[in-house]
Every structure is written in structure tokens, then in C-alpha cells.
Amino acid sequence: MSEHKDNAVAETVLVSSSSQPSQKVRQTAPVSAWNVLVQGIALFSDGYNVQIMGYMQTVMAKLYPKQLTSSIKTRLSNSILVGEVIGMLLFGLCIDRFGRRVGIIATTAFLVLGIILSTAAHGNTVTGMFWMMIVSRGVAGVGAGGEYAVCTAQALESADSSASLQKRRGFLVTISTNLAIVSGFVGSSIVSLIVIAAYGNKASEGIWRVCFGIGIFLPLTIFFVRMSLLDSSQYQKHAIQRRVPYMLAIRRYWRPLLGCSLAWFLYDFVVYPFNLLAPTLVSGFTKNPTLLQSVGWSALINSFAIPGAIFGGWLTDRIGRRQTYAVGWAIVCVLGFLIGGLRFPLRHVFPLFVVLYGFFQSFLSVGPGDCNFLVSSESFPTPLRGHFLGFAAAVGKAGSAVGTTVLTIALNSFQNQTKGQQVLFFIGSSISVLGTLVVIFMIPNHPATLEEEDSKFREYLEENGYDTSEMGLVEKH
Incomplete structure (x- = not known):
């Protein structure tokens, strides 16, 4: 086992493209730490570009009250989600087959193209403009979703490249x-506040075009x-680029795959609606909120996730991944039931x-937000990490x-808004109970x-009779 470990933390690495001659390069702990940081910048960009639509819908609702129907709102919100699912599955396969760097090129291309098209969205009618926006946001979503697999895999493997980094692997990842990502969410709200203030707190087409367009700078800046x-x-040591043993892999990893997928599903089931509905949840305390107030409350509520992510x-x-996972879920259960039970006095x-x-x-x-990425990447072997991580994220x-x-x-089924919000928190806590049980019984150490x-x-x-002699990209002497 010590021989394997020595190989894993060796400093000599090779360029990953099998079509290029191998080149020996020194990869030290600082270089690996820098690699981890760069992946974080890329995912910050994705968080910004995904969340910005939620804030811009507030602006669009004032600009286009008749054309921005409930169905258009839903399509604008879901288009990038659909694109992300496609990107997670597609590029999860791609980075295992062709290498992590190939995924960087493709995901950045999709993301930048989608941002450009959505920023320039036009049409003969406002509805036509919205449809161009829907399609282009879907294209951007393919790139953003692919980054989940690309960045997480690279960050994890870089954080495991030396003994000193392995001790802090969980925190680094x-x-x-x-x-x-949550910093990107908050960053999008800050940018929205600044741009809205620059336009005098009045709805303008320039607000959403500027906010969309700003999202292109980070992906291009860090691309090279x-x-x-x-x-x-x-x-490079363990890659499987052909004859992937899918059935053997599923037979061995079906339980953690199911556990990671269910836990991530339940987390996103709760966190995304509560992020999007944040302005609604505080609207009962503010009559006819302005654009700045609506976006500002969302920014305040979502910013609480930042210290949670650091602490987690x-x-x-x-204390370990599974323990952090379960503790986070359990405290969410308690808090949700507490807020729901006290919702009327809290008015x-x-x-x-x-x-x-x-x-x-x-x-x-603290719990599922941090551990979804970490556990879903650590639970599976390197040659199939993109496959399983991409599937769980999708x-x-x-x-x-x-x-x-x-x-x-x-929420909308109750005429009494406070009653609807109370039920919302009860549902969120009930889902969290399921999440806690999934983690306890299905997540591996x-x-x-x-x-x-x-x-x-x-x-x-x-x-099981599989020929492993062709695994890996490292030169065989």
C-alpha cells in the first residue's frame, strides 16, 4: 500500500493528452493548491451566471408585465437547469474519456457562447426575445453544468497530490x-444592486443586458x-480511455451512487426554491418593495450560506464527511420546523x-451543500469519477x-401568505429528515x-477478469 501512496503523491506528472508526447513537469504542493483555487474561480463564475436570472426576472417583471407570463418565467428559470443536466452528464463522460483539460475547452465555449447570445437577445416581439433568451440560457447551462464535473474532479485530485494537502483535502475541495458557487450567487446580487442603483432604481433594459454581459469576463479571464x-x-495513472467496465463499476458502486444522487436531489429540492423565493418570504414585512429592496433581501438571505460553507x-x-453531512441536515430539520411553528408570531x-x-x-x-461535491467525488475511483459525479449532480x-x-x-395554494410560508418550511424540514436518513445509511466513509x-x-x-494493463496515460518503461 505504501508503494501505491508514494506513486499517488509523486511530484512528476505528464501532460494528459495521449496524442502528445509525454513531457515531465514538476507539480509541487503550491502548484496543486493554485490549481484548486482556479477551479473555485471558475465555479464562482458559474454561480454568478446561473443566479443572475433570478434577480433579472424582478427587473423584467416591471419592464414586460404582460409578456413575462408565468410560463415564460418558468422556462427562463428551467432552461439553464435543463442545460446543466445535459452538461453534467455529457462532460462527466467526456473528462474521463479525453481528459480534464479537454472538458475545460468545451465547457468554456458553451458558457461564453450562451452568455453572448443571452446578452444580445432580440426578437420581432418581446416574446420572441424571451425565446432567444431561453435557448441561449440553455446553451450556457450546458457549459455551467459541465464545469461541476470538470472543476470538482480537478480540485479533488489536485488537493490529493501531496501529503500536506491531503490533510486539508475536505476544506480545499x-x-x-x-x-x-454560493459566493457567485451573492456576487450576482451585489452586481445587480450596483447596476440597478446606477440606473436610478428604475427598471431598464440596460440593467439585464449589463448584468448578463458581466458574466462573460471571468470565464474568459481564467481560460488561458x-x-x-x-x-x-x-x-494519468488510472485513466480508462476505452473498454470502460460499466457493469463491473455499477455492481461495485451502486449503493454510494444511489446515496449521493438521492442526497443531492433532496438538497437541491430544498435549497433552490428557498433561494428563489427569498424575496417572497420577506415580502410580508415590506409593502411594495422597490427593485433595490427585493434584490437586497435576497442578497442578505443568500449570504448566510457563505460562513456555513467555510465552517462545513x-x-x-x-469529524469526517458523513458526520458533517448528517449534522448539517439534522440542524436544518430542527430550524425548519422551528421557523414553521413560529411563523405567525415571527410576523x-x-x-x-x-x-x-x-x-x-x-x-x-454546512452539511449537504459542502458534502454533495466532496462525497460524490471521493466515493468513486479516478477513472470513473466524472461519470458518477456528473450523474449525481444531474x-x-x-x-x-x-x-x-x-x-x-x-406556496400559491394558500390565500393566506403566512400560512403558505409555514407549510413551505414544514416541507423543507421533512425533506431534510429524508436527507439525514439517506446520509446515515447510504453514504460511505x-x-x-x-x-x-x-x-x-x-x-x-x-x-473479475478485466485487463488493467492499458489503464493510465503514464509512459511505461
């Missing part, structure tokens, strides 16, 4: 995935930096409602679409090193 990064030594990342390395104590709601959001980030994203639809219907699971998988394949 969580800050470059969940923290980066990301292209200079190498595929991990772990991928710290916990994962201290008169707005600061307390904001604090409790903020902690609800924060512990969603199932999760489907949960966000289902949850948004179900919880919006539940994490391996100390990625090489540990990769070696077990290779031995398993050999025991």
Missing part, C-alpha cells in the same frame, strides 16, 4: 466548489490560466425571522426543478487518499 494546468497524476469545509476534515419580529432563516440557509451549506439538478415547481405550487480507492478498484477489476 469545499471552498473551491460549494463556497465558490486553466489551459496551462495539467491533468492530475492520479488521472473545516468540519469535514475534523412581528422581522430581525429574528431573518436570523433564523439565515441559519437555515447556513446549515444547508440528479441533484433535477431535484431543483422539481422542488421549485412543487414548493411554488404549495471517505478514503484517506484517492490512491487507496483506486488501488482497490484496480484489484477488483483484475479479480
Whole structure:
């Protein structure tokens, strides 16, 4: 086992394209840490571009009150989600087959193209403009979804490249995935506030075009930096680029795959609707809120997820992934039932409602928010990490679409808005109970090193008659 570990943390790595001659390069711990950081910047960009539509719909509702029907709103929200599901599945397969760097090129291309088209959206009618926006947001979603698999896999494998980084692997991965994305959510609200204020707090077409267009800068800025990064030594050692043993892999990993997928589905079922409905949940305290007030309340509520993501990342390395996962879910259960039970008295104590709601959001980030990425990437071997991670993330994203639809219907089914919000929190807590049980019974303990699971998988394949001699990209001497 020590020989495997030595190989895993070796500093000598090779360029990942099998079509290029191998080149020996030194990959030190600082270089690997930089690689992790760059993935976080990329996912921050994705968080911004995904969430910005929620804020811009508030602007569009004032600009185009007749054309922005409920069905158009739904399509605008869901188009990027559908694109993300496609991107997660497609690029999860792509990065295992062709390498992580190939995924960077393709996902950036889709994301940038989609942003350009949505920023320039036009039509003979306003409805026609919306349809162009729907399609282009779907294209951007393919790139954003693909980044989940690309960035998480690269961040995890880079954070495992040396003994010093392995001790902080959980924290490094969580800050470059969940923290980066929720920071992107908050960043989109800050940009929206600044642009709206620049337009005098009055709805204007320029607001949504500027806010969409700003989303193109980060992907392009870091693209060439990301292209200079190498595929991990772990991928180069264990990659399977043909004759993928799908049936053997599913037979071995079906339980953690099901557990990770269900946990992610349940998390997105809760967190996305509560993010989108944040202005609605605080609207009872503010009569006829302005654009700045609507976006500002959303920014405040969503910002609570940031300290939660940092604290959760710290916990994962201290008490373990599964324990952090379960504790986060369990506290969300308690907070949701507490807010739901006190929802009517809380109408008169707005600061307390904001604090409790903020902690609800924060512990969603502490547990499942952080651990979805980390556990869904650590639970599977390197040669199939993209496959399984992409699948689990896609199932999760489907949960966000289902949850948004179900919880919006539940909220609107009550004439008394406060009663509807009470039921909303009760549903969210009930889902969290299921999430806690899924984690306890279906999530595995994490391996100390990625090489540990990769070696077990290779031995398993050999025991079942699979030829492992062609695995990996490293030169054979």
C-alpha cells in the first residue's frame, strides 16, 4: 500500500493528452493548491451566471408585465437547469474519456457562447426575445453544468497530490466548489444592486443586458490560466480511455451512487426554491418593495450560506464527511420546523425571522451543500469519477426543478401568505429528515487518499477478469 501512496503523491506528472508526447513537469504542493483555487474561480463564475436570472426576472417583471407570463418565467428559470443536466452528464463522460483539460475547452465555449447570445437577445416581439433568451440560457447551462464535473474532479485530485494537502483535502475541495458557487450567487446580487442603483432604481433594459454581459469576463479571464494546468497524476495513472467496465463499476458502486444522487436531489429540492423565493418570504414585512429592496433581501438571505460553507469545509476534515453531512441536515430539520411553528408570531419580529432563516440557509451549506461535491467525488475511483459525479449532480439538478415547481405550487395554494410560508418550511424540514436518513445509511466513509480507492478498484477489476494493463496515460518503461 505504501508503494501505491508514494506513486499517488509523486511530484512528476505528464501532460494528459495521449496524442502528445509525454513531457515531465514538476507539480509541487503550491502548484496543486493554485490549481484548486482556479477551479473555485471558475465555479464562482458559474454561480454568478446561473443566479443572475433570478434577480433579472424582478427587473423584467416591471419592464414586460404582460409578456413575462408565468410560463415564460418558468422556462427562463428551467432552461439553464435543463442545460446543466445535459452538461453534467455529457462532460462527466467526456473528462474521463479525453481528459480534464479537454472538458475545460468545451465547457468554456458553451458558457461564453450562451452568455453572448443571452446578452444580445432580440426578437420581432418581446416574446420572441424571451425565446432567444431561453435557448441561449440553455446553451450556457450546458457549459455551467459541465464545469461541476470538470472543476470538482480537478480540485479533488489536485488537493490529493501531496501529503500536506491531503490533510486539508475536505476544506480545499469545499471552498473551491460549494463556497465558490454560493459566493457567485451573492456576487450576482451585489452586481445587480450596483447596476440597478446606477440606473436610478428604475427598471431598464440596460440593467439585464449589463448584468448578463458581466458574466462573460471571468470565464474568459481564467481560460488561458486553466489551459496551462495539467491533468492530475492520479488521472494519468488510472485513466480508462476505452473498454470502460460499466457493469463491473455499477455492481461495485451502486449503493454510494444511489446515496449521493438521492442526497443531492433532496438538497437541491430544498435549497433552490428557498433561494428563489427569498424575496417572497420577506415580502410580508415590506409593502411594495422597490427593485433595490427585493434584490437586497435576497442578497442578505443568500449570504448566510457563505460562513456555513467555510465552517462545513473545516468540519469535514475534523469529524469526517458523513458526520458533517448528517449534522448539517439534522440542524436544518430542527430550524425548519422551528421557523414553521413560529411563523405567525415571527410576523412581528422581522430581525429574528431573518436570523433564523439565515441559519437555515447556513446549515444547508454546512452539511449537504459542502458534502454533495466532496462525497460524490471521493466515493468513486479516478477513472470513473466524472461519470458518477456528473450523474449525481444531474440528479441533484433535477431535484431543483422539481422542488421549485412543487414548493411554488404549495406556496400559491394558500390565500393566506403566512400560512403558505409555514407549510413551505414544514416541507423543507421533512425533506431534510429524508436527507439525514439517506446520509446515515447510504453514504460511505471517505478514503484517506484517492490512491487507496483506486488501488482497490484496480484489484477488483483484475479479480473479475478485466485487463488493467492499458489503464493510465503514464509512459511505461
